Amino acid sequence: MTDTLIVLALLAVAACATGAVLTPDPARQAVVLSVLGLSLALLFTVLQAPDVALSQLGVGTAVTPLLILLTVRKVRRSPRRGGDQEPGA
Amino acid sequence: MNAWLLAAAALLVGTIGPAIAVALHGPSHRRLVGADLAGTGMPVVFLLLAQGYSRTSYQDLALILAVLAPAGTLVFTRFLAGERG
Amino acid sequence: MRHQIALALLTAGTAALVLAGLAVLRLPPPFLRLHALSLASTLGAPLVVLALAVQTGPGRGAVKLLVIGSLLAVGGTVTTMAVGRTTVRRERPGLLRGNQR
Numbered sequence: 001m002t003d004t005l006i007v008l009a010l011l012a013v014a015a016c017a018t019g020a021v022l023t024p025d026p027a028r029q030a031v032v033l034s035v036l037g038l039s040l041a042l043l044f045t046v047l048q049a050p051d052v053a054l055s056q057l058g059v060g061t062a063v064t065p066l067l068i069l070l071t072v073r074k075v076r077r078s079p080r081r082g083g084d085q086e087p088g089a
Numbered sequence: 090m091n092a093w094l095l096a097a098a099a100l101l102v103g104t105i106g107p108a109i110a111v112a113l114h115g116p117s118h119r120r121l122v123g124a125d126l127a128g129t130g131m132p133v134v135f136l137l138l139a140q141g142y143s144r145t146s147y148q149d150l151a152l153i154l155a156v157l158a159p160a161g162t163l164v165f166t167r168f169l170a171g172e173r174g
Numbered sequence: 175m176r177h178q179i180a181l182a183l184l185t186a187g188t189a190a191l192v193l194a195g196l197a198v199l200r201l202p203p204p205f206l207r208l209h210a211l212s213l214a215s216t217l218g219a220p221l222v223v224l225a226l227a228v229q230t231g232p233g234r235g236a237v238k239l240l241v242i243g244s245l246l247a248v249g250g251t252v253t254t255m256a257v258g259r260t261t262v263r264r265e266r267p268g269l270l271r272g273n274q275r
Contacts (some may be wrong), residue, residue: 001094005138008101012109019113027169031120034161035112038131039105041150045138050147057153061128061161069168092181096188096222103192104214107199115203118264121257122207126198129215129250130191133222136242140226145235152242159249166256170263 002046009043026072030065037061093141097134104130118169121162128158180229187221194218204265208258215250219243 016036023029037060044053105127112123132151139147194214201207223243227236262269 001091001098004098005094005101008098012101012105015109015113019109023113025117028117028120031117031124031165032112034165035109035124035127038127038154038158039109041154042101042105042131042134045135045147045150048142050144050150053150054153057150057157061154062157062164065161066164069164073168092184096184099188100191103188104195104218107195111198111207116264118257118260119203119207121260122198122211125211125250125253125257126194126214128253129211129219129246130195132242132246133187133191133219136223136226136239140229148238148242152238152245155242155245155249159253162253163256166253166260170260 005046006043009039009046012039013043026068030068030072033068034061034065037064091141093137097137097141100130100134100137105134121165121169124165125162128154128162132158176228176231180225183221183225183228187218187223187225190214190218190221204261205258208254208261211254211257212251215254216247219246219250 013036016032016039020029020032020036023032037056040060041053041056044050044056108123108126108130110123112120112127114120132154135151135154136148139145139151191214194210197210197213198207201210220243223239223246227239227243230236230239
């Protein structure tokens with residue numbers, strides 16, 4: 001039963017990570033990255049490392065997507081590249 | 090072996106799997122639906138794992154996630170709603 | 175006896191959450207999909223938490239579980255509303271004209 005859970009968590013991490021790599025637009029990638037953080041926390045918990053999972057939860061679900069979204073907003077509003085078409089539209 | 094771990098595995102297949110599948114397709118606000126479902130299902134999975142492994146301290150993960158996941162989703166909705174201008 | 179009650183609650187909650195997952199996959203994308211979110215956060219998660227609290231028995235552990243469950247219910251409701259509003263703004267930009275920030 002424990003091995004089944006480990007395999008399921010590994011599959012979730014593999015799917016999320018592959019999807020995050022294959023997503024070109026950063027705004028969409030931020031959503032995938034937050035789900036990837038959740039999956040990694042699950043993997044660490046299943047492998048009996050809850051303290052690592054705790055730090056992964058803090059960093060992966062809150063801080064990383066927030067930083068990416070702030071950067072995306074800043075870049076899109078900058079005047080030099082402001083005329084670019086939005087890939088996320 | 091354990092009904093709690095079995096339920097956790099069922100939730101991983103039946104709820105987290107579709108949430109990941111939704112989070113991997115479409116524009117960002119549609120992906121947000123999958124992220125929100127994962128943010129609801131994952132604390133429940135953590136609670137079930139805590140009961141299944143009989144380690145009560147694992148419940149802290151679910152508590153932290155129950156606070157952090159709505160905050161993260163609210164940040165996402167705020168940014169994505171204003172992105173178009 | 176208490177274990178049987180906990181198992182029944184656990185089965186119901188797991189069924190609700192799996193149903194929400196299937197609904198998110200099957201319902202058409204823009205708006206109907208949002209209904210599955212409220213099912214998961216207001217019915218599925220509290221049922222599972224209630225099962226765990228019944229299994230734990232009265233005491234501090236059960237109170238902590240119930241606090242987590244109510245946090246999940248409230249947070250899930252709030253995020254469902256926020257996701258719905260963002261979806262409306264992105265899919266039908268003219269609809270909420272009078273309600274803009």
